[in-house]
Amino acid sequence: MRLEKVTPDNYEAALGLSVRPDQDDLVAPVVKSLAEAYVFPEHAWPRLIYDGDRLVGFLMAFFDIPWNDDPDDVRAGLWRLNIAADAQGHGYGRFAVEAVCAEIRARGGDRAYVTWEPRPGGPAEFYLKLGFRPTGELSGGQTVAVREL
Template identity: 60%
Template sequence: MSETATATGLRLVPVTPENFDAAVAVKVRRDQEHLVAPVMKSLAQAYVYGASAWPRLILDGDRVVGFLMAFLDVDWTQGAGATPDLRSGLWRLNIGQSEQQRGHGRFAVEEVAAEIRRRGGTRMFVSYHPGPAGPQDFYLRLGFQETGETTGGQSIAVRDLT
């Protein structure tokens, strides 16, 4: 998979042996640690889930500013005989504590949306911890709408990509 770049210098790159240490060094603010799993857990899950997981570092020039992991074509079908429900979306978003409020999160969301569109998807899902310290307002500003569903105590929202 080729890396993604913008005129601003922001780009996504795969996590490799060469940048692994920089990836696991990405830390969110202390008050956000309960809202998102650490990068190390995400990378372990990416290994276990294989092709369904899409982990990427977010770079600004050559500086690591964050990490994201998308999920692609995961089967959310509930119960026997139910209509198949394949979903794709943003699984994790970790923006470094000193890199927040600079547009890196918005960039990451838009890049995941572009990847889902590239693969033929028309909807993008995200889950997040609700509450005043959580990222709900951020996702709603980016066009997500809550579905009323929850998973693991997190609210699920969806964004139309058409």
Template identity: 65%
Template sequence: MPRLEPITTDNVLAACAIAVRPDQAGLVAPVARSLAEAYVQPDVAWPRLIVDGDNPVGFLMAFFDVPWRDDDPTDLRSGLWRLNIDAAQQGKGYGRFAVESLAGEVRRRGGSRLLTTWVPGEHGPELFYRRLGFRLTGETSGDQVVGELEL
């Protein structure tokens, strides 16, 4: 059964070794970059290793109740910041597990929606997110579209 584990000194190298397929590499930041961002934003980032048994299979990083827009500090949102499933582990349900686990954490913290962003395109994750129930909000974040899952 897969589980989420905090990133520790014992598993950080395993987390950094997770790599998506080459055709996905330009669509999601490498885990090492995500961990660097988490290090400088410890009050925002929630990084987790996705483990099945003793095997690291993926990485996710989330945020909770973060101001979304500079012009409205009361617009607090929670979401999936990064999701990297190792190329050899894709198609086995680990991405779904990660999103559903994060949705449960958002609910536990009192939230009612989960956001994520993705780069649109042929090899992008839009179909994956849409199958999980995310809908486009019409917003963008840089070159990415914003999807929302009502919890």
């Protein structure tokens, strides 16, 4: 497994990625993430997830974002994670989270943040198994969680 930058050669394949229909309300489509990455290039880190030559997912990390406009509370973490519907359950999500955590550590960070929709069938269990713990905060109605690195 590996991460690749989004390029002119692979962006159309990235736009074709879709999660399972029951997950559509849990994560924005890749096209929205790429638009946000374009608008916030100083914070966004979009990457494609490959297994060999097969595109299996998309992630976008965020770096150096002040939380609640507090300049002393600057955070980094996983902004988006889209694993293709037919590729779920094979460790690609775990790989993506670990890759983001490694990038945060490489940039000098010691915590990774993530948010999720708190509903049955949501990703809470996935993130909890990876060591994230809810902070008690909400962001846009989503649970905020942190993992010490």
